[in-house]
Amino acid sequence: MNGLVQATPALAEVVTGDVDSIRIAFDEQSMVILRVAIGAILFGIALDTRVEDFRRAARRPGSIAIGVAAQFLVLPAITFALTLALHVRGSVALGMILVACCPPGNVSNIVTHLARGDVALSVSMTAVSNLLAIVLMPLNFALWGSLHPTGGPMMRAIALNPVDMLIEVGLVIGLPFLAGIALASRFPQVSARASKVVGPAGFLLLGGLIAIALANNLTLFLGYIGIVFLAVLLHDALALGLGYGIARLTRLPGGSARAMTFEVGIRNAGLGLLLVFSYFDGLGGMALVAAWWGIWDIIAALAVAGWWRRWPVRDAARFDAVPHS
Template sequence: MNPLLTVLATDVDGIRIAFEEGSLTTLKIVIGAILFGVALDTRLEDFAAAVRRPVVITIGVVAQFLLLPALTFALTLLLDVRGSVALGMILVACCPPGNVSNILTHRAGGDVALSVSMTAISNVLAIFLMPLNMAFWGSLHPTGDALLREIDLSAVDMLAEIAFVIGVPFVLGITIARLWPRVAAVGHRVVGPLSFLALGAVIAIGVANNWSIFVDHIGVVLLAVLLHDALALLLGYVIARGTRLPEASTKAMTFEVGIRNAGLGLLLVFTYFDGLGGMALVAAWWGIWDIVAGLAVAQWWRQRAGRGVRAEPEPVA
């Protein structure tokens, strides 16, 4: 690593991003709203549909909760990032997707039904797998482990927080979708966009309040996030093509693996890691760049289809 970057990386391990208690509460509400929006577009039938496509769902689960964290860990070692940046990258990799993956799949002309099913399954599994993944991979990192011991992270406490933030909105949203489907349909169209605009506003305000820190240290995480995001999207695409999924399913798999709910990661950074500098910068920048990169990929697929390259038909069975 460049000596200057080494100094900056060391510094970023020692800084803390200021985030007021009121802002943290707002962030928690916004993340809950995002998951509520996902649930409003989820039906119990989506879980039944997932059961009927066990191979595809299993491929997605393995890619998201096993391969992506493992490859992320390897990337942190390859880039030689410092502890807080490594932990931020690992945390983001452990996050489930949000409904942005569904929107991008639709825009790209992909298998939206598969995308919605995978999002629902992934968010439920993330309640249990996210804290375990974070504790496991974080403890293996040569510099991240020391920070984890200083923070004394409890996987049980994180599980409880994730269960509350994901589980409560998810159950509420699915219940409304089941009992009042028309209300859920309207609510999804409103809650989804508004919650992501609100998340963008919270991130923007947080960056503005810590502008000097952001300017001084963004270079430390810039390349790491760009490469990490590209790796996540590429993993989804490669594993889909490698398992011979149809093109529409490949698009869904690409976004389900590549798009992470970094807002949830940001919430956990301020709840359990005291705004640890590198982690907060990674989660905040990922939340911005992930959408930009995802939109670019979706637009490329959309234009490709417009030029007459059609998706492979989905199998009837």
């Protein structure tokens, strides 16, 4: 793994230039590891998913519909508006839009449990959202990215084909997710034990890859972190606030509101990072946004969960038992 995730020497040395001109290169070995990590995360989610989760979702169509609308309609739209308000560079804007279009990961289930929220709703929403993301994520990104005044021309210059991204997302999400559900349905006890290893191992692998990438490009990262730090902080706060706000606006119970906060606020930025290197040649602003979001998102979610854990849920409709243990 020598030379893993290295920027070109000139760009690593001169970090005062345009973030849109930076390219962070992933070698072929790194791309394989990244795909394995994302696949393991999705496989781990599926191993902890049962057909009953979809039946449970069908019995709560209103809550699921609210969550889906918030994730796939409202969040990308308000992210687009935030990029315009902040006047960020085109590559940063595309990175923010891409992250907003990503589905949640099972970190949302963990922090919902820590926050004493409705874990049953969280697990059901994670399953439904990842299934829908196979189609909705590429379409959403193609729509909002192409409409952006500075990001759109960059997309057209790269000549991104939404069908290609749809196939990539289908392979990365669809295959491990469907395989995991099939295994969980046929061998529930085996999958229950395996889910405690596969998902965390995927996150550790992804976290290690991001850490190595940042270490190998530390000068570059420190030079441009000021550009993406505020954007990611505001974007993440907006996503978490949207989840909580839309839950309260639609009068969901307190435990469900906590679950909705994390389902909308937590995004699988690792998937976004994979797409940045697969289709955008490691475009600087996009890569930095996805990498930093993957770190900051977990920090912010744990902070919110820790705060909520100190306060009881003030309603009877609370489901704080993990469905599959």
